[in-house]
Amino acid sequence: MTIESILGAIVIGAVVGAIGRLLIPGRQAIGWILTIVVGIVAALIGTFIAQAMNVSNTAGIDWIELVMQVVLAVIGVGLVAGLRRGRGSRL
Structure with a gap:
């Protein structure tokens, strides 16, 4: 992996995570990091799933891959927020 691909993954991941967080209704109990x-x-x-x-590898923007990433981000943010919310209520 090159430094450009690592930085690209961070930027795309940040955008995908933010979109995933915005698609979940209500407030999530996780921070931006x-x-x-x-x-x-x-x-x-x-x-990896798209590959x-x-x-x-389609011409232009890989919409199918992007949709997969956003759906996985929605699921991930929901799971992490639920786990953090559950852990906080037991204290």
Whole structure:
């Protein structure tokens, strides 16, 4: 991996995480740093799934891959927010 691909993954992950967080209704009990981390992980997993399905190399923007990444970010942000909310209510 080059430094450009790492920085690209961070930027795309931040955007994907923010979109995923915005698509969940209500307030989430996680900060922006954790949202970015979830977005980066979702972007990486979405890319691997898209490559496995052979839909990652299309002309122009890879919409299918992007949708996979955002859906995974929504799921990830929801899970992390739910786990943090559950942990906070027990204290």
